[in-house]
Amino acid sequence: LLADQIDNEPSLVIVPRSLLFNWGAELDKFCPDLKYVIHHGPNRDKDLKAILPTDIIITTYTTAALDIQVFKDFRFNYIVLDESQAIKNPDSKRYKAMRLLQSNNKIAMTGTPIENNTFDLYAQLSFTSPGLLGSMTSFKNNFSIPIDSQGDIEAANLLRKLIFPFILRRTKEQVAKD
DSSP: OGGGGSSSOOEEEEEOGGGHHHHHHHHHHHOTTSOEEEEOSTTOOSOHHHHOSOSEEEEEHHHHHHTHHHHTTOEEEEEEEETGGGGOOTTSHHHHHHHHOEEEEEEEEOSOSOSSSHHHHHHHHHHHSTTTTOOHHHHIIIIIIIIIITOOHHHHHHHHHHHGGGOOOOOHHHHOOO
């Protein structure tokens, strides 16, 4: 792997297009010593060797999916998915592309981990912690159908217990003091 050839593995941050330049601005403000590259647009370099060394590569979900052949054989230190509900559909090309990415650590951040049904949660956790919730079929039979269709409190409590160690949840009251 290419990552074996460099001293420090960069991290990959994947965001919605609307947040692409915000991440750069926040890094400039709070981490001015970190070197980052925004990998986006028609003139982006498709050779990772050309943009290394860097600490962070910032790209969008669409660009990462389009350039999955560029990224899939590379090992990152961290992969951060911001607004990770963007991969909520485990049958989508976007989700399948994100699952091909390799890293030492994965973080998914979202304010809405479940928008439609429990499969939204399954998709995100299967990215960060593959195997934690079993196969899609077992998740569907053990959690999705019982919780979403039948309101099964026991299944919901078991799912809550399984995911609790992997979820950091903060309310608006804890974050926004104004």
